[in-house]
Amino acid sequence: MKKYTLNLDANNYVLSIAHTPSDNIELDLSCYDLTYLSAYRFVDGSLILDEVKLEELKSQEHETANTEQITELKKQLADTDYQAIKYAEGWLTEEEYTPIKAQREALREQIRSLEGR
Protein backbone atom coordinates (compact mmCIF):
# COMPACT_ATOMS: atom_id res chain seq x y z
CA MET A 1 0.00 0.00 0.00
CA LYS A 2 1.13 3.53 -0.75
CA LYS A 3 1.50 6.22 1.86
CA TYR A 4 -0.36 9.52 1.72
CA THR A 5 -0.87 12.74 3.63
CA LEU A 6 -4.48 13.43 4.57
CA ASN A 7 -5.94 16.85 5.18
CA LEU A 8 -8.92 16.41 7.51
CA ASP A 9 -11.52 18.80 8.89
CA ALA A 10 -12.36 19.12 12.60
CA ASN A 11 -14.66 16.07 12.37
CA ASN A 12 -12.11 13.93 10.53
CA TYR A 13 -13.83 14.25 7.16
CA VAL A 14 -11.37 14.18 4.28
CA LEU A 15 -10.61 17.51 2.61
CA SER A 16 -7.83 16.23 0.38
CA ILE A 17 -5.44 13.34 -0.10
CA ALA A 18 -1.96 14.13 -1.29
CA HIS A 19 1.58 12.98 -1.63
CA THR A 20 4.00 15.14 0.32
CA PRO A 21 7.53 14.63 1.64
CA SER A 22 5.92 13.60 4.97
CA ASP A 23 3.43 10.96 3.80
CA ASN A 24 2.50 8.86 6.81
CA ILE A 25 -0.86 7.13 6.25
CA GLU A 26 -1.07 3.86 4.34
CA LEU A 27 -4.14 3.51 2.15
CA ASP A 28 -5.23 1.52 -0.87
CA LEU A 29 -7.12 4.19 -2.79
CA SER A 30 -8.26 1.69 -5.40
CA CYS A 31 -10.78 0.45 -2.80
CA TYR A 32 -12.67 3.73 -2.78
CA ASP A 33 -14.81 5.73 -5.17
CA LEU A 34 -13.35 9.15 -4.50
CA THR A 35 -15.75 11.14 -6.66
CA TYR A 36 -17.22 12.56 -3.45
CA LEU A 37 -14.04 12.69 -1.41
CA SER A 38 -15.43 14.81 1.42
CA ALA A 39 -18.10 12.19 2.18
CA TYR A 40 -15.35 10.04 3.70
CA ARG A 41 -14.23 10.11 7.31
CA PHE A 42 -10.86 8.89 8.45
CA VAL A 43 -11.50 6.44 11.30
CA ASP A 44 -9.02 3.96 12.76
CA GLY A 45 -6.74 4.05 9.75
CA SER A 46 -9.49 3.61 7.16
CA LEU A 47 -11.77 5.80 5.08
CA ILE A 48 -15.43 5.29 6.01
CA LEU A 49 -18.13 6.50 3.64
CA ASP A 50 -20.82 8.60 5.34
CA GLU A 51 -23.95 7.83 3.30
CA VAL A 52 -25.87 10.84 4.67
CA LYS A 53 -23.11 13.24 3.70
CA LEU A 54 -22.81 11.54 0.33
CA GLU A 55 -26.47 12.25 -0.38
CA GLU A 56 -26.01 15.86 0.76
CA LEU A 57 -23.10 16.30 -1.64
CA LYS A 58 -25.02 14.72 -4.52
CA SER A 59 -27.96 16.98 -3.79
CA GLN A 60 -25.70 20.06 -3.73
CA GLU A 61 -24.15 18.97 -7.01
CA HIS A 62 -27.59 18.54 -8.59
CA GLU A 63 -28.59 22.01 -7.39
CA THR A 64 -25.40 23.51 -8.79
CA ALA A 65 -25.94 21.81 -12.14
CA ASN A 66 -29.52 23.14 -12.22
CA THR A 67 -28.35 26.68 -11.47
CA GLU A 68 -25.72 26.46 -14.21
CA GLN A 69 -28.26 25.18 -16.72
CA ILE A 70 -30.73 27.96 -15.81
CA THR A 71 -27.98 30.55 -16.26
CA GLU A 72 -27.13 29.12 -19.68
CA LEU A 73 -30.77 29.06 -20.79
CA LYS A 74 -31.28 32.66 -19.65
CA LYS A 75 -28.23 33.63 -21.65
CA GLN A 76 -29.64 31.92 -24.73
CA LEU A 77 -32.89 33.80 -24.17
CA ALA A 78 -31.06 37.12 -23.80
CA ASP A 79 -29.12 36.39 -26.99
CA THR A 80 -32.39 36.60 -28.98
CA ASP A 81 -33.70 39.75 -27.24
CA TYR A 82 -32.53 41.91 -30.12
CA GLN A 83 -34.70 39.93 -32.50
CA ALA A 84 -37.75 40.54 -30.31
CA ILE A 85 -36.94 44.26 -30.40
CA LYS A 86 -36.50 44.19 -34.18
CA TYR A 87 -39.92 42.52 -34.49
CA ALA A 88 -41.50 45.08 -32.14
CA GLU A 89 -40.03 47.89 -34.23
CA GLY A 90 -41.29 46.33 -37.45
CA TRP A 91 -37.96 45.20 -38.87
CA LEU A 92 -38.95 41.51 -38.83
CA THR A 93 -42.12 40.09 -40.36
CA GLU A 94 -44.56 37.86 -38.50
CA GLU A 95 -43.32 34.96 -40.60
CA GLU A 96 -39.68 35.65 -39.77
CA TYR A 97 -40.35 36.08 -36.06
CA THR A 98 -42.63 33.05 -35.51
CA PRO A 99 -39.81 30.45 -35.16
CA ILE A 100 -37.82 32.81 -32.89
CA LYS A 101 -40.87 33.32 -30.71
CA ALA A 102 -41.37 29.55 -30.44
CA GLN A 103 -37.71 29.08 -29.54
CA ARG A 104 -37.91 31.77 -26.84
CA GLU A 105 -41.02 30.20 -25.37
CA ALA A 106 -39.32 26.78 -25.33
CA LEU A 107 -36.39 28.30 -23.44
CA ARG A 108 -38.75 29.93 -20.92
CA GLU A 109 -40.53 26.62 -20.45
CA GLN A 110 -37.23 24.85 -19.71
CA ILE A 111 -36.29 27.57 -17.22
CA ARG A 112 -39.66 27.32 -15.46
CA SER A 113 -39.30 23.55 -15.30
CA LEU A 114 -35.79 23.71 -13.79
CA GLU A 115 -36.91 26.35 -11.31
CA GLY A 116 -39.77 24.08 -10.31
CA ARG A 117 -42.44 26.57 -11.28
Added chain:
Amino acid sequence: MPKIIRNGITYGGSSGGGGGGTDSGSITFDLLWTNASPTSNFTEQTIKLDLTGYTAVYFYYKFLANVTDGAYGGRLFPINNVNFSIAEGYFDANNLVVRHGSLKSDSIGFSNGIKNGSTNNSAIIPYKIYGVK
Protein backbone atom coordinates in the same frame (compact mmCIF):
# COMPACT_ATOMS: atom_id res chain seq x y z
CA MET B 1 21.08 33.73 -18.36
CA PRO B 2 19.51 32.13 -15.28
CA LYS B 3 19.39 28.37 -14.84
CA ILE B 4 16.06 26.80 -14.01
CA ILE B 5 16.19 23.59 -12.03
CA ARG B 6 13.01 21.56 -11.62
CA ASN B 7 13.19 18.40 -9.53
CA GLY B 8 16.88 18.30 -10.08
CA ILE B 9 16.68 18.98 -13.80
CA THR B 10 18.33 22.14 -15.03
CA TYR B 11 16.66 24.23 -17.68
CA GLY B 12 18.09 27.23 -19.45
CA GLY B 13 21.62 28.42 -20.04
CA SER B 14 24.68 28.87 -17.96
CA SER B 15 27.38 31.42 -17.65
CA GLY B 16 29.64 32.00 -20.58
CA GLY B 17 29.21 30.03 -23.81
CA GLY B 18 26.82 31.38 -26.40
CA GLY B 19 25.16 33.69 -23.90
CA GLY B 20 28.39 35.43 -23.20
CA GLY B 21 27.11 36.87 -19.90
CA THR B 22 27.52 36.15 -16.23
CA ASP B 23 25.40 33.60 -14.38
CA SER B 24 22.68 35.50 -12.50
CA GLY B 25 21.66 32.52 -10.40
CA SER B 26 19.36 29.55 -10.61
CA ILE B 27 15.73 28.79 -9.91
CA THR B 28 14.80 25.56 -8.16
CA PHE B 29 11.35 23.99 -8.09
CA ASP B 30 10.81 21.52 -5.23
CA LEU B 31 7.70 19.37 -5.51
CA LEU B 32 5.98 19.73 -2.12
CA TRP B 33 2.45 18.45 -2.66
CA THR B 34 0.70 16.30 -5.24
CA ASN B 35 -3.04 15.79 -5.26
CA ALA B 36 -3.61 12.02 -5.08
CA SER B 37 -7.24 12.39 -6.10
CA PRO B 38 -7.32 15.13 -8.74
CA THR B 39 -10.70 14.08 -10.14
CA SER B 40 -12.39 14.81 -6.80
CA ASN B 41 -13.91 18.17 -5.99
CA PHE B 42 -11.64 20.34 -3.87
CA THR B 43 -13.39 21.94 -0.91
CA GLU B 44 -12.30 25.02 1.02
CA GLN B 45 -9.26 24.09 3.10
CA THR B 46 -5.89 25.05 4.47
CA ILE B 47 -2.91 22.88 3.57
CA LYS B 48 -0.07 22.91 6.03
CA LEU B 49 3.24 23.17 4.17
CA ASP B 50 6.59 24.37 5.37
CA LEU B 51 7.43 27.08 2.89
CA THR B 52 10.31 28.47 4.90
CA GLY B 53 13.22 29.18 2.62
CA TYR B 54 11.09 29.53 -0.50
CA THR B 55 10.39 32.86 -2.11
CA ALA B 56 7.47 31.76 -4.24
CA VAL B 57 5.01 28.97 -4.87
CA TYR B 58 4.16 27.50 -8.24
CA PHE B 59 0.70 26.00 -8.62
CA TYR B 60 -0.06 23.50 -11.34
CA TYR B 61 -3.81 22.98 -11.52
CA LYS B 62 -6.66 21.49 -13.50
CA PHE B 63 -9.35 23.83 -14.77
CA LEU B 64 -12.05 21.34 -13.75
CA ALA B 65 -12.05 18.17 -11.65
CA ASN B 66 -13.46 15.96 -14.37
CA VAL B 67 -11.27 17.05 -17.27
CA THR B 68 -9.16 14.38 -18.88
CA ASP B 69 -7.75 16.46 -21.71
CA GLY B 70 -5.17 19.23 -21.66
CA ALA B 71 -7.07 21.77 -19.58
CA TYR B 72 -4.27 22.48 -17.11
CA GLY B 73 -2.61 25.69 -16.08
CA GLY B 74 0.15 27.03 -13.87
CA ARG B 75 0.74 30.16 -11.80
CA LEU B 76 3.61 31.49 -9.75
CA PHE B 77 2.98 33.61 -6.64
CA PRO B 78 5.39 35.18 -4.15
CA ILE B 79 5.11 34.06 -0.52
CA ASN B 80 4.46 37.23 1.42
CA ASN B 81 1.23 36.68 3.34
CA VAL B 82 -0.88 37.85 0.45
CA ASN B 83 -4.03 36.62 -1.17
CA PHE B 84 -3.97 35.17 -4.65
CA SER B 85 -6.54 34.46 -7.32
CA ILE B 86 -6.46 31.98 -10.14
CA ALA B 87 -8.99 32.56 -12.91
CA GLU B 88 -9.23 30.71 -16.19
CA GLY B 89 -11.65 30.72 -19.08
CA TYR B 90 -12.46 27.50 -20.89
CA PHE B 91 -14.24 26.79 -24.16
CA ASP B 92 -15.11 30.49 -24.54
CA ALA B 93 -15.05 33.74 -22.62
CA ASN B 94 -18.44 33.01 -21.04
CA ASN B 95 -17.10 30.09 -19.02
CA LEU B 96 -14.96 31.15 -16.13
CA VAL B 97 -13.47 29.12 -13.28
CA VAL B 98 -11.91 30.83 -10.27
CA ARG B 99 -10.17 29.89 -7.01
CA HIS B 100 -8.98 32.39 -4.42
CA GLY B 101 -6.47 31.66 -1.69
CA SER B 102 -3.82 32.95 0.64
CA LEU B 103 -0.15 32.17 1.06
CA LYS B 104 1.76 32.08 4.33
CA SER B 105 5.14 30.65 5.20
CA ASP B 106 3.52 27.67 6.93
CA SER B 107 0.33 27.09 4.94
CA ILE B 108 -1.71 27.67 1.83
CA GLY B 109 -5.39 28.48 2.18
CA PHE B 110 -7.84 27.71 -0.61
CA SER B 111 -11.36 29.10 -0.73
CA ASN B 112 -14.24 27.30 -2.42
CA GLY B 113 -14.05 27.19 -6.19
CA ILE B 114 -16.28 29.33 -8.39
CA LYS B 115 -17.66 28.42 -11.79
CA ASN B 116 -19.52 31.06 -13.75
CA GLY B 117 -20.19 33.09 -10.62
CA SER B 118 -21.51 30.24 -8.44
CA THR B 119 -19.72 28.18 -5.80
CA ASN B 120 -18.49 25.01 -7.46
CA ASN B 121 -15.66 22.97 -6.00
CA SER B 122 -14.92 21.25 -9.28
CA ALA B 123 -13.29 24.53 -10.40
CA ILE B 124 -9.48 25.02 -10.33
CA ILE B 125 -8.25 21.80 -8.72
CA PRO B 126 -4.75 22.12 -7.25
CA TYR B 127 -2.74 19.28 -8.77
CA LYS B 128 0.86 19.95 -7.85
CA ILE B 129 2.44 22.57 -5.62
CA TYR B 130 6.11 23.48 -5.93
CA GLY B 131 8.24 25.57 -3.63
CA VAL B 132 10.41 27.93 -5.64
CA LYS B 133 13.76 29.33 -4.57
